[in-house]
Ligand code: SF4
């Protein structure tokens with residue numbers, strides 16, 4: 001099912017994400033997804049996330065679909081030129097994968113194959129445009145596709161808490177113009193910043209899902225603050241994690257913080273995207289606590 | 293000056309707004325400069341009364357040299373709304389950097405000529421992409437200033453204005469955004485989707 005159908009019915013859309021393993025044994029991931037994520041609208045599958053080589057997003061999407069889940073196929077432009085991306089999009093259509101998320105992708109230098117050639121023949125914007133062209137039945141070379149063209153629900157990302165909101169909004173508008181039908185945001189830890197971002201972003205009339213990462217530990221928050229673009233964990237949340245070490249270790253503090261953020265932002269967005277990063281088992285608790 | 297060809301006449305005409313000061317660089321001229329076509333086009337612009345002055349010089353990729361020569365034309369430059377540069381991408385970038393808040397446009401595309409790098413050893417780089425983007429990026433080359441050579445705007449990786457690949461390097465697209473903002477040309481971020489054309493490399 002295309003998640004745009006839910007958005008257009010005004011439903012609050014919950015998605016989460018899984019990262020394929022470094023190897024081809026996908027069964028544990030599928031089992032975990034079936035156990036904890038089967039009530040969720042759709043599940044993103046990351047594409048060589050953080051430039052670390054893994055099982056492909058496309059193959060993992062197919063496995064999830066076969067297991068009855070609704071995958072969102074993430075595509076980055078780092079590893080494939082336009083021909084390979086177009087070809088993989090057609091393969092996704094053949095597998096019945098209906099939701100995609102278009103990203104530029106991290107640079108190869110940040111990952112576990114720093115020697116590899118970074119491709120970036122396309123980028124997030126031109127990839128969205130490319131999908132639009134395929135949907136019209138033509139490829140980027142201007143050649144016609146044979147038979148009924150594919151149809152996807154096309155998503156993109158935006159960073160509401162980045163240093164330069166105006167630059168983010170400009171890029172967001174460019175993505176909307178290139179065909180983005182929904183947005184998932186970079187992780188938000190500050191509801192006020194998200195809300196003031198949404199005041200400006202709502203002009204585009206495209207649904208936005210609040211992105212959240214479950215804060216697992218103080219160390220993780222410090223790492224995010226130091227290294228991840230557009231992510232800032234405020235001091236008061238770090239203090240909250242510090243306050244009761246046992247509770248934090250058990251994941252309860254992280255679940256509470258995440259659920260609270262979702263509740264605060266709920267009236268201003270059209271869905272939530274939970275990046276559990278291995279804590280998939282906590283997702284049902286978060287949703288319950290947030291009242292979804 | 294690397295090897296260049298003139299942009300399409302319609303493209304150049306669309307760039308010219310108000311009065312214009314023209315710079316021609318005949319630096320590495322022995323390599324290639326579309327001199328006759330450039331002259332014809334500039335004559336048309338002159339006839340239409342839009343040109344405040346023309347400077348034909350060499351090696352504008354050397355900022356010190358370029359400044360001295362441009363300053364002799366200060367009055368004509370101040371009277372112009374923009375500067376149109378007929379040179380390789382390095383030359384245009386040098387001029388754009390010097391006139392921080394003036395619109396500086398490229399009249400040429402720079403094409404790859406294997407084995408020849410021009411006299412371009414200074415700060416500005418040109419990858420000889422064959423379809424110069426400087427006119428939509430405020431005179432900063434997106435191919436060399438951005439680690440991913442992106443042509444449709446910033447990736448999500450910049451942190452505190454620095455590139456995700458190298459924290460000592462300013463994000464090229466952050467610089468482009470700030471320059472366009474200063475020039476009052478943020479509308480250029482809404483140009484149609486740009487697709488690189490790797491076929492142009494072979495056209496020479
Ligand atoms: S965009 Fe950059 S690489 Fe291309 S011609 Fe202009 S200066 Fe050279």
Ligand code: SF4
Nearest residue numbers: 438447455456463464
């Ligand atoms: S951070 Fe800036 S310079 Fe670095 S790859 Fe991204 S857009 Fe390019």
